[in-house]
Amino acid sequence: MHTIGIDVGGTEIKAGLVDEAGRVLESARGASNRDDLGALVDAIASLAGSVTPAGGNPAGVGVGVPGLVRPGTGRVEFAPNMPALRGAAVGPLLSERTGLDVEVRNDADMNAWGEFAAGAGRGSSRLVCLTVGTGLGSGVILDGRLYEGASGHGAEAGHIVVDPDGHACGCGGRGCLETGVSATGIVALARERIDAGDATALSVAGGALTARRVRDAAAGGDALAIGVWDDVGRCLGVACASLINLLGPDTIIIGGGVAAAGAMLLDPALAEARARAYPPLFAACRIVPAELGQDAGVVGAALLAGRRARESSLASPL
Amino acid sequence: MHTIGIDVGGTEIKAGLVDEAGRVLESARGASNRDDLGALVDAIASLAGSVTPAGGNPAGVGVGVPGLVRPGTGRVEFAPNMPALRGAAVGPLLSERTGLDVEVRNDADMNAWGEFAAGAGRGSSRLVCLTVGTGLGSGVILDGRLYEGASGHGAEAGHIVVDPDGHACGCGGRGCLETGVSATGIVALARERIDAGDATALSVAGGALTARRVRDAAAGGDALAIGVWDDVGRCLGVACASLINLLGPDTIIIGGGVAAAGAMLLDPALAEARARAYPPLFAACRIVPAELGQDAGVVGAALLAGRRARESSLASPL
Numbered sequence: 001m002h003t004i005g006i007d008v009g010g011t012e013i014k015a016g017l018v019d020e021a022g023r024v025l026e027s028a029r030g031a032s033n034r035d036d037l038g039a040l041v042d043a044i045a046s047l048a049g050s051v052t053p054a055g056g057n058p059a060g061v062g063v064g065v066p067g068l069v070r071p072g073t074g075r076v077e078f079a080p081n082m083p084a085l086r087g088a089a090v091g092p093l094l095s096e097r098t099g100l101d102v103e104v105r106n107d108a109d110m111n112a113w114g115e116f117a118a119g120a121g122r123g124s125s126r127l128v129c130l131t132v133g134t135g136l137g138s139g140v141i142l143d144g145r146l147y148e149g150a151s152g153h154g155a156e157a158g159h160i161v162v163d164p165d166g167h168a169c170g171c172g173g174r175g176c177l178e179t180g181v182s183a184t185g186i187v188a189l190a191r192e193r194i195d196a197g198d199a200t201a202l203s204v205a206g207g208a209l210t211a212r213r214v215r216d217a218a219a220g221g222d223a224l225a226i227g228v229w230d231d232v233g234r235c236l237g238v239a240c241a242s243l244i245n246l247l248g249p250d251t252i253i254i255g256g257g258v259a260a261a262g263a264m265l266l267d268p269a270l271a272e273a274r275a276r277a278y279p280p281l282f283a284a285c286r287i288v289p290a291e292l293g294q295d296a297g298v299v300g301a302a303l304l305a306g307r308r309a310r311e312s313s314l315a316s317p318l
Numbered sequence: 319m320h321t322i323g324i325d326v327g328g329t330e331i332k333a334g335l336v337d338e339a340g341r342v343l344e345s346a347r348g349a350s351n352r353d354d355l356g357a358l359v360d361a362i363a364s365l366a367g368s369v370t371p372a373g374g375n376p377a378g379v380g381v382g383v384p385g386l387v388r389p390g391t392g393r394v395e396f397a398p399n400m401p402a403l404r405g406a407a408v409g410p411l412l413s414e415r416t417g418l419d420v421e422v423r424n425d426a427d428m429n430a431w432g433e434f435a436a437g438a439g440r441g442s443s444r445l446v447c448l449t450v451g452t453g454l455g456s457g458v459i460l461d462g463r464l465y466e467g468a469s470g471h472g473a474e475a476g477h478i479v480v481d482p483d484g485h486a487c488g489c490g491g492r493g494c495l496e497t498g499v500s501a502t503g504i505v506a507l508a509r510e511r512i513d514a515g516d517a518t519a520l521s522v523a524g525g526a527l528t529a530r531r532v533r534d535a536a537a538g539g540d541a542l543a544i545g546v547w548d549d550v551g552r553c554l555g556v557a558c559a560s561l562i563n564l565l566g567p568d569t570i571i572i573g574g575g576v577a578a579a580g581a582m583l584l585d586p587a588l589a590e591a592r593a594r595a596y597p598p599l600f601a602a603c604r605i606v607p608a609e610l611g612q613d614a615g616v617v618g619a620a621l622l623a624g625r626r627a628r629e630s631s632l633a634s635p636l
Binding site: 150153238277281 | 386460473
């Protein structure tokens, strides 16, 4: 059984035809649209068509979106960074266009499902997957089910408070994990320190400041950049300690574009989590990098749609 | 069906005979023993006997203890404040003494179960119960089951980090919720401010500083004490916001001796949680005081033992 996975971002949409083992058989990318729902649905439907081979008969479509989704409705209820999605009945609209069952979820939930079903989280009973990119998304999987919480909105670990007096967060709160551990947070911290007067290789280079540039500068030995990554990693470790003490996960997966920094982020995070979490709970938890890279969202969306298709066929065998 | 509930504290043990509706039919109290397991088991067995009426045939015993317990084993694995319990097979020892099935859990889990089954959390699908006393214990109930986490240790909300640079915590971490929101935290904060030189009604009174004295001083209009409770309440609200964003509970219950301060603690907590949590998740969650008071642990332990007895009888009807 093959299914289609779609990963909707603010600038780009990724699509893939995925088999039951999580292998991406066909893939395509196209431009997204932040503001126009009609154009966005057109783009998604077109990409779904382009990864469907002639005569192919995918069993369903999974779609990950940057917003809060009420499961079972396919409707997006909260999408701070993408106006086109606000209140949008993405599931019904796409189902009508494609003639297929459509499962819509938060994109970080889809990443978590991908890693759980076919990546670093296989076999986990209590999984937390943190996706560190422009912001910080998360998914929690308990006993083989995505944790849905209030109204099915999922687990928003990016908005646990790590510094009550910290920076304002896009969610309206303050000092959320996302303000410290994200590309946005990395750039803001580097900017603060540069403005405070530290003259370093990073500060004198031209061009816009990005998390990637801070990463490259740290890899090149720049002291300010190394300090930024160390502090961001320790902040991630504080959050891991809280998650370990609260949820007792067996696995925490760190994924997303920022996680590509590897040991620069994970080493201080591990050290900080070890120093803070209950020893028996820390010992019972692996903190590991994601395995699926940029495909996690597409694979997770497709495999979650596949699970839904199997459950539907079991529920109504005729 | 009646069952016995036992609530083991560091200085006192409470026992009760409880009916299926959570009513306490008989109750007794006795001295605890922090250091001697034999004396502690004797005291528990004696209290269990004293609440059992002649000819009574309770269906089981539930015991809440201040430590981490691996469910199904009745063995305490971690008990920082009560050496007698460390590594103790409390369940098997008591079962041998009483001839009854014994269910042992963390005391805050028992409080949570009491409030869920017979108190402020009735009907909840996703409940967080915080017990604020000398420390801060917690229990999480999802879909009618106590959340067990790694090795069944439960959810330790008292050890989520609310201030990474905060005070050292008894768990070995730093800035845990318990360091700010607990009788210990209240006294420490009041002491800090008194030592900083604020001369107030509270600071000039004689006698040891206790959370109760800080409460009474606040009720009497003392500015320093009012400020302490306000800050403690806001710290509790920060943690509630994190719990709401992460778990999307429908109910957060605030119980324990410190919660008897009522609005002095809850009003700033609610205001802070409202200002920080995702609006749709905050709107879906009640933050309410506990209803069972000091009986919560006894009632919860007895009702959890009752549930176990019913499940056992269903599993083996003969």
